[in-house]
Amino acid sequence: MPHRPYVIDEMISAKAIAARIEALAREIRAEFFDTDKLVVVGLLRGSFVFIADLVRELDMPVEVDFLEASSYGDATESSREVRILKDIRGQIEGRDVLVVEDIVDTGFTLEHVLHVLESRGPRKLRTIALLDKPSRREADIRADWVGFEIPDAFVVGYGIDFAQRNRNLPYIGKVRFTGET
Numbered sequence: 309m310p311h312r313p314y315v316i317d318e319m320i321s322a323k324a325i326a327a328r329i330e331a332l333a334r335e336i337r338a339e340f341f342d343t344d345k346l347v348v349v350g351l352l353r354g355s356f357v358f359i360a361d362l363v364r365e366l367d368m369p370v371e372v373d374f375l376e377a378s379s380y381g382d383a384t385e386s387s388r389e390v391r392i393l394k395d396i397r398g399q400i401e402g403r404d405v406l407v408v409e410d411i412v413d414t415g416f417t418l419e420h421v422l423h424v425l426e427s428r429g430p431r432k433l434r435t436i437a438l439l440d441k442p443s444r445r446e447a448d449i450r451a452d453w454v455g456f457e458i459p460d461a462f463v464v465g466y467g468i469d470f471a472q473r474n475r476n477l478p479y480i481g482k483v484r485f486t487g488e489t
């Protein structure tokens with residue numbers, strides 16, 4: 309389906325993202341100071357850029373794994389039906405796990421993924437999201453660490469897409485459909 313034309317207005321610069329990730333990494337290292345090897349689970353596809361930058365700031369042993377969940381397809385509204393398209397490869401029973409998400413919007417994705425992972429008996433399960441849109445929340449969930457709280461706007465860049473485009477922008481931008489203000 310063709311989309312209405314839009315432009316992207318920068319909302320959070322690449323520099324601001326990098327500075328925030330440094331600070332978040334310090335808090336995560338403190339939380340997991342006694343962890344032997346942290347399992348860092350990135351939710352594909354949106355978190356692939358964030359997890360890459362985050363783990364490089366984590367000066368501790370980590371195992372990187374991925375889980376693919378999808379609910380938006382090519383739309384700007386959640387389908388509310390979260391599907392797990394690819395499961396993690398490793399076992400997490402008794403392990404310390406950090407789930408890395410790019411954005412929490414309605415919260416359905418994170419809620420569903422946490423429900424699935426919790427049932428496997430991790431020792432500690434924590435979550436980090438680069439972006440949080442609390443005004444849009446429908447599921448009763450909050451990430452343990454949030455990079456930036458943002459208003460209700462559809463955003464792209466730094467891994468986040470609109471209909472599979474714009475994931476490769478180095479900054480976070482707001483989609484503005486032309487003709488709208």
Ligand SMILES: O=P(O)(O)OC[C@H]1O[C@H](OP(=O)(O)OP(=O)(O)O)[C@H](O)[C@@H]1O
Pocket residue numbers: 351352353354355377378379380381386409410411412413414415416417418468469
């Ligand atoms: O809080 P929610 O309303 O559930 O929305 C957040 C989720 O939606 C997007 O993923 P999407 O399903 O578009 O898949 P993608 O990560 O492959 O882009 C985003 O990356 C989050 O995972």
Ligand code: HPA
Pocket residue numbers: 380411413414461462463464468469470
């Ligand atoms: O603002 C967003 N942008 C892109 N994908 C999303 N999925 C949930 N919210 C968003």
Ligand SMILES: [Mg+2]
Pocket residue numbers: 351352353354355377410417
């Ligand atoms: Mg996603």
